[in-house]
Amino acid sequence: MSAFYILKIAGMRYVPYNAVMAQKRKQLPVFTVSQLNSLIQVTLEERLPARMILRGEISNWKRHSSGHCYFSLKDADGGQMPCVMWSSKFRSVKFDCENGLAVLATGYVDVYVPGGKYQFYAEKLEPAGIGDLQLAFEQMRKRLAAEGLFDPAHKQQLPVYPMNIGVVTSRSGAAIVDIADSIYQRWPCARLYVFDAPVQGEGASAKIAAVIGKANRMRTALKLDILIVGRGGGAMEDLWAFNEEPVARAIFASKIPIISAVGHEVDVTIADLVADARASTPTQAGVIAVPDYRDELGKLHSLKRRLHLNTRSQLEHGRNRLLTILASRVFRSPLGPVQVAAQRLDELSGGLVHTLRMQMRRLRDRLDRSRGLLQAIEPMRLIASQNIAIHRFSSRNQAAMVKILSKNQLKLTALENRLSALDPRSVLNRGYSMTMNERTGRLVTDITQVRPDDRLTTELAKGQKIHSRVEECENGTKTKK
Numbered sequence: 001m002s003a004f005y006i007l008k009i010a011g012m013r014y015v016p017y018n019a020v021m022a023q024k025r026k027q028l029p030v031f032t033v034s035q036l037n038s039l040i041q042v043t044l045e046e047r048l049p050a051r052m053i054l055r056g057e058i059s060n061w062k063r064h065s066s067g068h069c070y071f072s073l074k075d076a077d078g079g080q081m082p083c084v085m086w087s088s089k090f091r092s093v094k095f096d097c098e099n100g101l102a103v104l105a106t107g108y109v110d111v112y113v114p115g116g117k118y119q120f121y122a123e124k125l126e127p128a129g130i131g132d133l134q135l136a137f138e139q140m141r142k143r144l145a146a147e148g149l150f151d152p153a154h155k156q157q158l159p160v161y162p163m164n165i166g167v168v169t170s171r172s173g174a175a176i177v178d179i180a181d182s183i184y185q186r187w188p189c190a191r192l193y194v195f196d197a198p199v200q201g202e203g204a205s206a207k208i209a210a211v212i213g214k215a216n217r218m219r220t221a222l223k224l225d226i227l228i229v230g231r232g233g234g235a236m237e238d239l240w241a242f243n244e245e246p247v248a249r250a251i252f253a254s255k256i257p258i259i260s261a262v263g264h265e266v267d268v269t270i271a272d273l274v275a276d277a278r279a280s281t282p283t284q285a286g287v288i289a290v291p292d293y294r295d296e297l298g299k300l301h302s303l304k305r306r307l308h309l310n311t312r313s314q315l316e317h318g319r320n321r322l323l324t325i326l327a328s329r330v331f332r333s334p335l336g337p338v339q340v341a342a343q344r345l346d347e348l349s350g351g352l353v354h355t356l357r358m359q360m361r362r363l364r365d366r367l368d369r370s371r372g373l374l375q376a377i378e379p380m381r382l383i384a385s386q387n388i389a390i391h392r393f394s395s396r397n398q399a400a401m402v403k404i405l406s407k408n409q410l411k412l413t414a415l416e417n418r419l420s421a422l423d424p425r426s427v428l429n430r431g432y433s434m435t436m437n438e439r440t441g442r443l444v445t446d447i448t449q450v451r452p453d454d455r456l457t458t459e460l461a462k463g464q465k466i467h468s469r470v471e472e473c474e475n476g477t478k479t480k481k
Contacts, residue, residue, distance in 0.1 A: 085123075107122040
């Protein structure tokens, strides 16, 4: 490219080469900022390929309301390239772009003259793998999911009308303002308790977990109904504290229902998955946490109208029923039923008297017939004859019993005499005795049945006993009494 063309683009007056060189010796050229940026732009266009493929990891992803996308591509060596992708090109991208995603971007490099910076204009994006942070996120998500931390069965129900709300975030961040504005616009009667905690940086996750535990310890004293944990948007590195295990386990162990509000709508953290509810933004957390008092007032007005209409309908229905009753025959002639009942009572009483008279007549006839039968059979004579028969049978039974008892008494006396004759102790009364060996428990009838030192018991008449010990056994027995 000629020097003339370059200077023309830069807006400079063309001067012949010799004159330029002569002038250059006298002084350096002077450019405006825009002229220099334009010169750099032309140089880049001349030296760089018209189109290229750039590999890197997405960072600081942002999609503007216009649909244009602004982000950076970075590599492991720390290099970064600001990138732009127009909405017309982004429509062809079928996957979700997010921070930490490694991509292959096809496009070209150009200078943004107003800002004085060069940037990569992406025309096409393709996934090229997963970045380190994203991979760590996926590994953490799979491990905690296997432990059941994301299970819906463990999620607590949010209260319908919370009055005391705790917020775990940085006091200096914009998130607390967004949350407070959202809550007070919808539910001005709520009371907020801010638990200050760092939301990014080294050791932030442990401090956030500690503050969540502190809020749970104070939940009874402060009567906390809901806890909102979160921060505003940022790069994945900025949000990483909410992807670490201490925060996830503190949220899971919380007795207070927790709403996670980390980042923007496209940001999803481990805290979002563990929490009882997830808000896409801090502002949305306020919407989820509390009802809109205007809606509640509308519901109350609606209930009031329904109650009014229902009451009016019930009163109208009751009035119609009352008019129907008042128009009935009972109210037109109130004594009519009483008179009918009186006439019916007269009829029934007359029939009852007649029935009673007939019944009494029949009973009197039956009584007369029974009296005649009794007189015919002479009951006193029958009773006297039965008493005589009973007395006769009683005398016979008594004589038979005396006879049987006498006979059995004779048999018993004979058996007793025979038993006394067989009793061995009966001979003791005639001067005999019985000797028993205490060792063997048998009667002694022979000297061979005892031995020295045996103890003997000699029984005499009338139950008298003599105890002795054998000292010696000979042809005769010598005992010591």
